[in-house]
Amino acid sequence: xxxxxxxxxxxxxxxxxxxxxxxxxxxxxxxxxxxxxxxxxxxxxxxxxxxxxxxxxxxxxxxxxxxxxxxxxxxxxxxxxxxxxxxxxxxxxxxxxxxxxxxxxxxxxxxxxxxxxxxxxxxxxxxxxxxxxxxxxxxxxxxxxxxxxxxxxxxxxxxxxxxxxxxxxxxxxxxxxxxxxxxxxxxxxxxxxxxxxxxxxxxxxxxxxxxxxxxxxxxxxxxxxxxxxxxxxxxxxxxxxxxxxxxxxxxxxxxxxxxxxxxxxxxxxxxxxxxxxxxxxxxxxxxxxxxxxxxxxxxxxxxxxxxxxxxxxxxxxxxxxxxxxxxxxxxxxxxxxxxxxxxxxxxxxxxxxxxxxxxxxxxxxxxxxxxxxxxxxxxxxxxxxxx
Numbered sequence: 001x002x003x004x005x006x007x008x009x010x011x012x013x014x015x016x017x018x019x020x021x022x023x024x025x026x027x028x029x030x031x032x033x034x035x036x037x038x039x040x041x042x043x044x045x046x047x048x049x050x051x052x053x054x055x056x057x058x059x060x061x062x063x064x065x066x067x068x069x070x071x072x073x074x075x076x077x078x079x080x081x082x083x084x085x086x087x088x089x090x091x092x093x094x095x096x097x098x099x100x101x102x103x104x105x106x107x108x109x110x111x112x113x114x115x116x117x118x119x120x121x122x123x124x125x126x127x128x129x130x131x132x133x134x135x136x137x138x139x140x141x142x143x144x145x146x147x148x149x150x151x152x153x154x155x156x157x158x159x160x161x162x163x164x165x166x167x168x169x170x171x172x173x174x175x176x177x178x179x180x181x182x183x184x185x186x187x188x189x190x191x192x193x194x195x196x197x198x199x200x201x202x203x204x205x206x207x208x209x210x211x212x213x214x215x216x217x218x219x220x221x222x223x224x225x226x227x228x229x230x231x232x233x234x235x236x237x238x239x240x241x242x243x244x245x246x247x248x249x250x251x252x253x254x255x256x257x258x259x260x261x262x263x264x265x266x267x268x269x270x271x272x273x274x275x276x277x278x279x280x281x282x283x284x285x286x287x288x289x290x291x292x293x294x295x296x297x298x299x300x301x302x303x304x305x306x307x308x309x310x311x312x313x314x315x316x317x318x319x320x321x322x323x324x325x326x327x328x329x330x331x332x333x334x335x336x337x338x339x340x341x342x343x344x345x346x347x348x349x350x351x352x353x354x355x356x357x358x359x360x361x362x363x364x365x366x367x368x369x370x371x372x373x374x375x376x377x378x379x380x381x382x383x384x385x386x387x
Contacts, residue, residue, distance in 0.1 A: 038070055038071070038072050038073055039072075039073060039128060040072060041235055041236065042073060042109050042128055042131050042132065042235060043109040043110060043111035043131065043232070043233065043234070043235050043306060044109065044111060044127040044128050044130070044131060044302050044305070044306060045127075045128075045305065045306070045309060046127045046128070046301075046302060046305050047125045047127040047128040047129055048125055048126070048127055048298065048301065048302070049125060050119065050120035050122075050123060050124055050125055050126070050298075051117070051120050051297065051298065052120050052121070052123070053123065073128055073131075073132045074132065075107055075131075075132050075134065075169075075170070076132060076133050076134065077134045077135070077136055077170055077174075078133075078134070078135050078136070079135070079136055079137070079138050080104060080135040080136065080137050081137075081139070082137045082139065082140075082143060083143075084143060084147065085100055085102075085137065085139075085140050085143035085144050085147065086098050086099070086100060086144065086147050086158065087099050087100070087101065091335065092335050092336075093335045093336050093338070093339060094162075096156070096157055096158075096159040096162070096192070097156060098156060098157075098158055098159070099158065099159040099160065099162045099163070100140070100144065100158055100159075100160045100166075100180060101137075101160075101162075101163045101164055101166075102136065102137050102140045102160075102166050102171075102174075102176040102177060102180065103134060103135065103136055103137070103164050103165075103166065103168060103170065103171075103176070104118065104119075104122070104134065104135035104137075104164065105119060105124075105129075105130050105131070105132075105133060105134040105135060105164060106130065106131065106134070106164040106165050106168050107131060107132075107134060107168045107169045107170055107236050108131075108165055108168050108169075108196065108197075108234055108235075108236050108237040109130075109131035109234070109235050109236050109237075110196075110233065110234045110237065111232075111233055111234075111302065111303055111306045112233070112263050112265065112293055112294075112295075112299065112303055113130070113164075113299070114294045114295075114296055114299060115130075115163045115164050116130045116298055116299050116302060117296060117297040117298045117299060118163070119133075120297075120298065122135070125298075126297075126298035126299065126302055127298075127302050131236075134168075134170060136170065136174050136176065137176065138174070138176070140176045140179065140180055141176070141179030141180050141182065141183050144180055144183050144184075145183050148183075148187060148189065148376060149376060153376060155189055155190065155371045155374035155376075156190070156371055157190040157191065157192050157369050157371070158184070158189065158190070158191050158192070159191075159192050159193075159194070160177070160180070160191060160192070160193050160194070161193050161194035161195050162194060165195050165196060165197060165237075166180075166193065166195060167195045167197035167199040167200045168197065168236075169197075169199075169236060171197075171199055172199065177203060178202075178203060178206075181203055181206045181207070181210075182206065184210070184215075185206050185209060185210050185215075187374060187375050187376060188213065188215060188373040188374050188375050189215070189374055190214075190215045190216070190369035190370060190371055190374075191210070191215065191216050191369075192216075192217050192218075192219070192369065193207075193216075193217075193218045193219070194218075194219045194221060194260060195218070195219075195220065195221065196220065196221040196222075196223070196234065196237045196238060196243060197237065197238050197246075198238040198242040198243065198245065198246045199238075200218060200220075200246060200250070201246050201249045201250065204249060204250060204253045204255065207250070207253070207255045208253040208254050208255055211253075211254050211255045211256060212254065213370065213373055214367075214369055214370040214373075215369055215370060215373065216255060216256075216369070217255065217256040217257070217258065217367055217369065218250055218255055218256070218257050218258070219257070219258040219259065219260050219287075219289070220243050220246055220247050220250075220257065220258070220259055220260070220280070220285070221243070221259075221260040221261075221262050222240060222243050222244070222247075222259050222260070222261060222276050222279070222280055223240075223261070223262065223263070223269060224240060224268075224269045224272055224276070225240050225272055225275055225276060225279060226240075226269070226272070227239060227240060227241075229268065229269065232306075232310050233268075233306075244279055244280065244283045245283075247259065247280055247283040247284055247285050248283040248284055250284075251283065251284025251285070252284065256286070256287075256367050257284060257285050257286070257287075258285055258286070258287035258288060258289065259276070259277070259280035259285040259287075259288045259289075260288070260289055260290065260291070261273060261276050261277070261288065261289070261290040261353070262289070262290055262291040263290075263291050263292060263293040263294065264290050264291070264292050264293060264349060265293045265318065266293070266318060266321035266322060266325070266345060266349075267314055267317050267318035267321050268311070268314070268318060270349060273290070273349070273352050273353055273356060274352065274356045277353075277356045277357060277360055277362065278356075278360065281360040281361075281362060285362070286361075286362060286363075286364075286365075287362060287363050287366065287367070288353075288357055288362045288363060290349075290353050291339050291340075292325065292339060292340055292341045292346065292349070293322060294331060294338060294339075295322070295330045295331040296331050296333060300330045300331065304319070307319075321345055324343050324344075324345050325341030325342060325343050325345055325346040326341060326342075327342065
């Protein structure tokens with residue numbers, strides 16, 4: 001184990017202009033790569049220290065094959081005693097102002113996940129830590145009940161799955177989403193879910209009852225139809241076939257279902273736009289959207305290392321296309337541009353998506369969930385019992 005200064009770590013990450021330099025600095029000299037067998041089943045093979053840490057720690061082979069003695073990375077789940085469960089936002093380029101994240105970190109391990117930098121707030125890495133050191137909020141349903149009880153609460157659609165996936169593998173055991181949906185159904189509160197997991201079909205009974213009242217819709221993220229690309233890019237998410245099956249099951253259950261082609265990674269999956277839209281429409285999706293790859297903060301070096309490891313021959317081309325849509329940078333965080341990008345290539349993607357959607361009849365009508373049915377729970381009496 002070696003500790004290097006934060007300035008040196010930044011220099012290593014920031015000086016990679018060519019594929020060779022990236023290999024030397026990100027993988028070699030900085031020593032962030034762990035033994036391959038330790039990271040099996042994970043998208044990231046690096047675990048750089050969080051940006052708020054005073055020192056950057058790197059694991060490297062000392063010549064005694066010491067890395068081979070380390071155990072494989074295993075998923076660890078800790079409980080987080082949150083004080084609130086509804087997160088508010090005022091972002092002008094998204095359609096909701098509140099969301100719920102029952103988990104912090106995501107076992108799906110999608111290499112492109114823009115939520116990876118949030119692990120820095122826990123003193124953890126945006127790399128393998130984000131995929132393997134997770135936090136569950138066991139009081140999520142109870143907190144939700146309490147927050148919508150507050151006087152003056154105004155019901156609007158709660159978005160779930162906008163940060164980390166609520167139906168990631170650990171949900172099978174924790175069942176936090178099941179409890180959240182039970183609270184929302186009981187009080188006729190609208191909800192919109194985004195996931196790339198077939199596990200969402202487990203709750204089709206609740207969602208179908210809510211959908212009958214105009215209170216629920218689900219969007220399934222379908223990034224690629226290529227199983228090999230999906231396995232390397234989203235190693236623990238449902239396969240493309242299972243995601244299409246989830247769309248069919250939800251649609252057949254009367255639940256309004258959309259598809260998200262997200263993210264579109266130029267040079268990797270952008271050629272599949274029409275193919276994906278054809279497939280999801282055939283399974284019953286009637287709305288569709290897309291988001292361009294986003295590489296904020298720690299996501300950029302983690303994604304670059306993955307790209308160089310799996311698709312070295314495409315490294316320069318993919319990054320060139322990304323920068324052509326981001327004003328010459330890896331990422332542009334400005335409102336209105338961060339989701340779609342700018343420039344000729346971004347325009348071409350938008351036009352292709354628009355034409356394919358029009359041909360299939362997608363997005364003819366945007367479903368607006370109802371808020372007028374909301375029945376807030378009766379506040380608990382403040383009078384003490386005499387018994």
